[in-house]
Amino acid sequence: MARWQPDAPGxxxxxxxxxxxxxxxxxxxVIEIAERAGLTKxxxxxxxxxxxEVLFGGGTxxxxxxxxxxxxxxxxxxxxxxxHALDALGRTFFTADRREFSRRRQAVLNANTxxxxxxxxxxxxxxxSMIEALDRRGVPVLTARVAAQLGTLAWEMAYDQxxxxxxxxxxxxxxxxxxxxxxxxxxxx
Amino acid sequence: MARWQPDAPGxxxxxxxxxxxxxxxxxxxVIEIAERAGLTKxxxxxxxxxxxEVLFGGGTxxxxxxxxxxxxxxxxxxxxxxxHALDALGRTFFTADRREFSRRRQAVLNANTxxxxxxxxxxxxxxxSMIEALDRRGVPVLTARVAAQLGTLAWEMAYDQxxxxxxxxxxxxxxxxxxxxxxxxxxxx
DNA sequence: CCAGTGATGGGACTTGGTCTCATCGACCGT
DNA sequence: ACGGTCGATGAGACCAAGTCCCATCACTGG
Numbered sequence: 001m002a003r004w005q006p007d008a009p010g011x012x013x014x015x016x017x018x019x020x021x022x023x024x025x026x027x028x029x030v031i032e033i034a035e036r037a038g039l040t041k042x043x044x045x046x047x048x049x050x051x052x053e054v055l056f057g058g059g060t061x062x063x064x065x066x067x068x069x070x071x072x073x074x075x076x077x078x079x080x081x082x083x084h085a086l087d088a089l090g091r092t093f094f095t096a097d098r099r100e101f102s103r104r105r106q107a108v109l110n111a112n113t114x115x116x117x118x119x120x121x122x123x124x125x126x127x128x129s130m131i132e133a134l135d136r137r138g139v140p141v142l143t144a145r146v147a148a149q150l151g152t153l154a155w156e157m158a159y160d161q162x163x164x165x166x167x168x169x170x171x172x173x174x175x176x177x178x179x180x181x182x183x184x185x186x187x188x189x
Numbered sequence: 190m191a192r193w194q195p196d197a198p199g200x201x202x203x204x205x206x207x208x209x210x211x212x213x214x215x216x217x218x219v220i221e222i223a224e225r226a227g228l229t230k231x232x233x234x235x236x237x238x239x240x241x242e243v244l245f246g247g248g249t250x251x252x253x254x255x256x257x258x259x260x261x262x263x264x265x266x267x268x269x270x271x272x273h274a275l276d277a278l279g280r281t282f283f284t285a286d287r288r289e290f291s292r293r294r295q296a297v298l299n300a301n302t303x304x305x306x307x308x309x310x311x312x313x314x315x316x317x318s319m320i321e322a323l324d325r326r327g328v329p330v331l332t333a334r335v336a337a338q339l340g341t342l343a344w345e346m347a348y349d350q351x352x353x354x355x356x357x358x359x360x361x362x363x364x365x366x367x368x369x370x371x372x373x374x375x376x377x378x
Numbered sequence: 379c380c381a382g383t384g385a386t387g388g389g390a391c392t393t394g395g396t397c398t399c400a401t402c403g404a405c406c407g408t
Numbered sequence: 409a410c411g412g413t414c415g416a417t418g419a420g421a422c423c424a425a426g427t428c429c430c431a432t433c434a435c436t437g438g
Binding site: 113116117118120121123124142143145146149150153157181182185186187188 | 302305306307309310312313331332334335336338339342346370371374375376377
């Protein structure tokens with residue numbers, strides 16, 4: 001027996017997602033979330049710095065991207081390294097069993113500006129992480145910025161497809177296709 | 190004689206920038222801002238939907254970009270249209286007389302995550318506007334997304350330079366150079 | 379059996395943000 | 409002048425997010 005019910009943050013996140021779906025983000029109180037998880041406001045803010053962050057817990061994405069870019073074969077170009085990172089993402093985070101969850105979560109995010117705002121910031125921070133990782137590979141800064149930006153764009157497009165389609169195609173392949181498309185377009189401008 | 194002191198929103202914005210510089214964004218209260226402007230909290234929220242927005246008032250940027258993209262010569266490619274939009278930006282918003290203001294404002298933004306978050310959202314919304322404007326020119330959606338993204342990147346880089354350098358080079362030329370650089374990189378991937 | 383420790387609860391407090399109603403100052407027509 | 413109107417502002421109650429500090433609980437180890 002555990003002292004208390006285990007995984008307080010997980011319960012809070014689950015309760016939050018449920019409530020946001022039922023009543024919308026704005027009409028849901030932190031106290032209500034905590035109560036549904038059998039906890040209190042105090043505990044909520046112990047685990048999440050603010051109300052939005054309860055939907056962005058997954059957390060270690062940046063580290064994963066950085067590592068994947070660092071461990072790409074030395075002869076790989078910037079966009080190849082980025083593709084490597086997107087693959088890692090598909091293998092670790094955007095797996096088939098999390099697709100339904102991602103779908104629900106994204107629907108909630110899209111419905112609220114405050115949440116889209118947080119998402120935008122996360123995206124920028126991740127892009128910055130990729131730029132730094134590329135920089136560490138010796139990629140010129142300008143090139144790194146362009147590559148990371150295009151990678152983020154491909155990510156975004158692949159994610160939309162992965163969530164939206166009924167096909168069972170994984171995130172990895174979708175991302176590779178998206179990146180190839182982006183690359184082809186970028187090559188002519 | 191005006192009935193009241195004129196330009197309440199302008200006074201609020203100026204007061205806010207001053208106070209944010211002096212004490213930081215988080216240590217400044219909306220009431221303090223309003224008082225320095227000779228107004229009250231009520232009036233502040235009458236003009237700005239929230240505390241952050243007082244630094245994002247300039248407002249009509251989206252319309253300017255959209256119009257500039259629409260009015261680019263028909264034979265111009267997507268990135269040329271984007272360049273046209275960045276030029277318009279330099280002529281209308283990022284003029285020499287606003288450089289010092291932009292510098293101050295940006296320093297405040299960079300110092301606070303909440304503000305960077307709002308900035309990120311604005312950037313995304315503007316990028317979306319550009320994508321739609323390119324779409325209306327008949328540019329394929331994927332191409333439009335890439336072009337708009339690269340345009341935003343060039344914008345960002347040019348803005349940094351425009352703010353950071355002591356040279357008197359205008360935003361327009363800087364943006365064109367940045368876009369050319371980005372374009373060259375994108376062409377090889 | 380008792381002291382220590384880590385997770386939780388409780389509640390006061392500040393601030394952002396909303397809402398409603400009162401007030402004020404100028405302009406208008408008579 | 410005079411009262412009415414209208415738009416801009418003020419006042420204050422109210423709610424929820426977020427911060428802080430301290431109490432409490434449940435188990436652990438000696």
